Amino acid sequence: MSDTTSISAQRVAQAPHGAQPGYRTLWRWHFYAGIFVMPFLLVLAITGTIYCFQPQIEPLLYPHRLVVAPQAAPRLPTNALLARAQAALPAGARPLRAHIEASPARSAEFVFALPGGAKESVYVNPYDGTVLGTLDVDRRFMQVDRMLHRKLLLGKPGELLMELAACWTLVMIGTGVALWWPRGGASLRAALLPRLNARGRPFWKSVHAFVGVWLAVGALAFVLSGLPWTGSWGKQFKALATRASLGAPEGAWGGGLGLKSSLPGKAAAQTRAPAGAAEHTGHDMASMPGMVMDDLPLPNVPWAVGAVPVPHSPEARAQPGAQDSASNARLTLDQIVAQMHGLGVQSGYDIALPTTRDGVYTVSYFPADPKEERTVYVDQYSGAVLKDIRYDDYGAISQAVSYGTSLHMGRYFGLANQLVCAAISLGLGALAVTGFVMWWMRRPALANGIAAPPRERAAPPMRAWKAGLVLLGMVFPLMGATLVAVWLLDRAAFGRAARLSSS
Template sequence: MSDATMDATSRPRAAASDLYRAVWRWHFYAGLLVLPFLITLSLTGAAYLFRDEIDAIVHADIKRVAVQEGETLRPEQLVASALTSVPGRAVKYTDPPAADLSAEVTVASDSGQRMAVYVNPYEGNVLGARPDRSTVMWTVRYLHSLRYFGPVARGIIEIVGGWTILLVGTGIFLWWPRGQQGGVVSVRGQPRRRIFWRDTHAVPGIFVGSFIVFLAITGLPWSQVWGGKVNEWANGSNFGYPSGVRVDVPMSGQKLTDQAQTSWSLEQAQIPETTPPAPEATPIGLDAAVARLEGLGLHPGYAVVLPSSPTGVYSGSVYPDDLSQQRVVHLDQYDGKPLVDMSYADYGPGGRWLEFGINTHMGQQFGLANQILLLAVCAGTILLAVSAALMWWKRRPSRSLGVPPMPQDPRVFRGLLAILIVGGILFPLTGASLLVMLALDMGLRRLRKPSLA
């Protein structure tokens, strides 16, 4: 508390300093909870920004192919090749997103495992196979959301998202200039002094903070409880398609997201059914389905889920960096007619904004600039976490946690509490964790009171 923040005029000082202490206390708690996760989120997020590049390097042996002149082989040939190496049932075919990348055939293998088989599109030789979604970047993605560690851990990351918003809000309050010399946009002191670390925390924080809030907000739609509920509420009608999309065809009840990765807004989208066929009807085949989908203008890199029953459909979908190219088309497996055809333009305004936010969160919206900016935000976040830890270390009293002091007049909490209550209702998991923290804080105070008085 030796900061220059306290040497303003003395009149409203008591109340102001009380509020400052209250906010500081909660900033401390929020930081304590969130700090380790912000580091893992930053590290995994930074890597995931460059997923295509990293996957292509780490898995070069199965992902990269030499570009050859002339036509690539037909999809049915590539699927046959994959099934030769990995016997089973072909589930999905993914078109090579670029000329120097392999095609991916997803196989429900006879051994019971779902495998991704990578095939050279020019020669048809299998380059390799691995369990579906087991590439380095899929693992990083699951580490980012903590899905890797199961549903409880995923709940934790949702709480972290909410607390992060609180952290930035309280941080901005603490940063707010109060007439001090420096520490607003400049860093004071030397690394051995605490004030150096306070400024190294506060100054970058004010620049990085808004981006962190953006990432927390755009990350929350993926969360388990809040994201799941909001998704059901926002996308639950019209068989999960935006309201403008024609869906007057029989639906299978199966969801798109069970078979292939989809966008947030289409997580509820159902796969339609082909009308029960005449006995002699034969499917048009993958080659014809792909020709049809390409004719409809699907962006390269599309995935086609193959029909798995007589009433199944060919489901083509693609979610490229360019949002406007998002597309989902279901084809009747016997006559190749599109049953449902949905593109980005069909989303409502809310859906479009949300997908824009998610696309930016994933570093796809603005190309390399997007990736580099968010990489800087990740680096900045780690700097904030490190400087926070160091400044606490330099300040903390010996043999104690060093929680910032309670305000003299607890009424200053009221405004803060109001914000927390509203936030806690909007984000139930965060709210619940706030209540737990509040109870702990009060309990702690009771215990301490005799010695403080």
């Protein structure tokens, strides 16, 4: 048995391209990236493909809630529909959001905060006011799929794991293309086609390389367009872009952004920031209680405005007796809808309702075309538009991220975009499967426990690759820490076994 294992190990060591300087080093790093990324790629592939087809899947999952028969009768006022929805819930339920959809075949949707802390969506027939049913916002199928995609349903730890997986995918892509690159007179055409007549591990290696090289550009675009949405690096990147005036719109950190409702009787000047406030971009402003757009109960918020604060009026809080009179003067939801119609926003948007007497109506329009994105803040008493943020107000980085997001989600050019995203997602899943098969087939042949490729005795300096890894680690600090950890673990735990395998 030991002789057989030794012979198999020698065959592995004499694999094609094994004599090329640096080949085994690249293979080793490709292996480490792949062995870590493999399970996450499968999750991303499945959940990402499902989420791309959300517009088609959700009506099939919840036809009796989301879909209604179009009628010639006029739709009921939005406020009347909201009242019907609230009447169907327990006492104490607070309205948080309204989804405005002009499609004659779509029900009206309202989101409420229940006394126990859960959020419930209520669906109402817009023609006769019949309550069609409810859904738990956090347990809705697509929301569960989205949270699996972003954080494995594990909260912050899962979010960090998925961020790491995305970063290590960059290593996997780079080393994979380098390993595939034709050498020794091999033609590029032959390298672009799979060897269907091969058997065993050579067949799986051929399929793995074929899928990987054809998907390399798309996979790279997927990773880079997804990273700005991560909870750790993405959040810091957004803040950095904002501070450099390349990301969020002007005034996103409070300067010149008087986003609060003016209580009746207050001077209009009190609703605006003082002169010169636009120069102040710190986080210590009195109008910043800590809540930002990303914290609002909105299903999707454009990346460029995610860090925009949701201020309050400290003067209003100091008047406890003003609440009743102020609430009587609040504009109705129908008036806000009519106002948005006049501003050119007619369908497919969400309105976050003011939950305090100094709050504002927040309208978020997140369409497929990034150039149509709108975020509008409306005074709940006067109807004054406090801020209307559009694509042209974004910085260069946010404009690029907006297009990347729309493409990443399969929204930008319709069904074709969805099919392209599905092909890339499923292709990444195929890379994980074929990589696992290759690893499993060669694992018994090597002496070390995880079947890592053997280390080269005299590896070339590979300064460009090392510089690239250092740069990657600097841009993504969490990734940099794991790079160092893997290198140390490789030297300490697997170094001796690897040298034995290559001897």
